[in-house]
Amino acid sequence: MSLLTVESLNKSFGGVRAVDDVSFELPKGHMMALLGPNGAGKSTCFNMLNGQLVPSSGSIRMEGEELIGKRPRDIWRLGVGRTFQIAAVFNSMSVVENVQMALFSHQRRLLRFFKPLHRYDREPALELLRLVGIEQYADKPCSTLAYGDVKRVELAIAMAHGPRLLLMDEPCAGMAPHERNGLMALTRRLVDEQGISVLFTEHSMDVVFSFADSMLVLARGKLIAAGDGNHIRHHPKVKEVYFGSGKTFEEDAREPNTGAPVSTEH
Template identity: 65%
Template sequence: MSVLSVRDLSKAFGGVHAAREVTFDVAKGEFLALIGPNGAGKSTTFNMINGQLKPDSGDILLEGASIAGAAPRTIWRRGVGRTFQIAATFGSMTVVENVQMALISHHRETYSLWRAAGEHHRARALELLGYVGMQDAADRACRELAYGDVKRVELAIALANDPKLLLMDEPTAGMAPRERNDLIALVKRLVLDRGISVLFTEHSMDVVFAFADRIIVLARGRLIAEGNAKTIREHPKVQEVYFGTGKTFEKVTS
């Protein structure tokens, strides 16, 4: 059984069809890239899967059970983690406190009055920070960190609910080439070590072609191609929608 099954997913805004009968699966432990030119429907599809948008039609199955139209909080509690294009952390809080807050929410202790928040799950928070290489910065304020390190903290937060599926929206946006390759290599190791499935959107083709197990391509709301890096590079429809000339993808190096 697939971890995630998207079936005939559609969404329109007025007369604009942002997603049209999009269908794909994400297997257990798969690192799947969702790409497409601007306006292709990537964000709309992503936000329907995560619950920010309700689909007009179609279904979204997490391990066989429908989550279509469920609230983001419900979907998170079902085991779906999420990172955002613009990293979302509390700058005035320390690195470890940011992760502790996610753990408190995961364990439904938000309204617990028995202990101060800083006493909850610190050991587990430090363990998660260790996974992403940020344990040494645990007691620094997030606002003091470089942007690449904030992205790592956000990843630790996304792992707080022990996700079966991790959704990553433009995880390397705003990062230098070496930083983005290091971050995606880290995520790939987590996929292999912990069996987490990952669906990510990304504009950096060097990252996509180097790390994705499989790639799906959207254009004007429709899925037009899927396959490995070689298949996508050589696909005539993909070349057309990205370049309009039939020009092939060129490998990008850092």
């Protein structure tokens, strides 16, 4: 059963079609990678899914509920979490305080400080840190952590409102190989154990083929391939985008520089 259904999604900036008639379904408890070269439309697609950009046309539904037209915070409250390419945490605060702030926000209590922050929701915050494997750093400032651990803090923050869908924008950017494999193995476990769905963008193909259940490939705003790792690995258009000329669509049927039609006779 699909958690997320995207139909005929389009986004234009002036005369540029950044996302061009993209449709796909993301099942429950599924980990899907969104791939493509720089400028393919991945970030634009992501930013429409969580309401940061308004599509030019199309539909985005989560279990039948239309998300287009809703504010990002309302989409977040419906169960859509997100992590970013550059980890977004409060470096001056402790690890556990970062997660406590996320729990505060989810409970709509940010303007109701009647006691120090460290006394609110500490145990639930520690449980989330245990979930991502960094409880031992709970009282350390985020500024002292290795980058891979900061990404785990961000994941704990994203999990604070119990998301059904988690959007991860290049989660492994800037990480060493052992760090990124550890983070994605953790994400895989969350998918398997908690039944959440994950859509992630990533440039590290070893990560993608190791952890994704399925993949979508964009090029010049269009969806050119969808399927499992074996299908994507051998797809001719995907090979062309990543290893060939970069031309992803049918040629114009005219010889270059001559204007003469291309002959199909041999």
